[in-house]
Amino acid sequence: MAQVPFAPEVFxxxxxxxxxxxxxxxxxxxxxxxxxxxxxxxxxxxxxRHLLPREGTLWTWTTQEFLPKA
Ligand SMILES: [Zn+2]
Known part of the structure; x- marks a missing residue:
């Protein structure tokens, strides 16, 4: 199965x-x-456009309990 990014503008x-x-x-x-x-x-x-470093400090996070839009 091909892998497809769900939000190509994000990463x-x-x-x-x-x-x-x-x-x-x-x-x-x-x-x-x-x-x-x-x-x-x-x-x-x-x-x-600015690519962020691959390492850093995580200040906060969240989770989503639903599937992304099709
Ligand atoms: Zn400014």
Whole structure:
């Protein structure tokens, strides 16, 4: 069975070393995840795709108890 990413805009999978896809502001360098069109810090529309590091600190998490949309 072929594996299909449920949200290809969220991470670079399939890949040998998948990464989360965020955005970085070209004005103030704020980084967001998931990617956003407008910067939450300065409000400018200078966000560009930014691959997040594969290691870091997990600050919070949640679970969803339902299947994703088909
Ligand atoms: Zn900004």
């Amino acid at each position: 670079t999978w399939p890949a040998e070393s998948p990464q989360l896809i965020g955005a970085r502001c070209g004005s103030c360098a704020a980084v967001t995840f998931p990617a956003q069109d407008a910067c939450p810090r300065c409000g400018k529309l200078e966000m560009a």
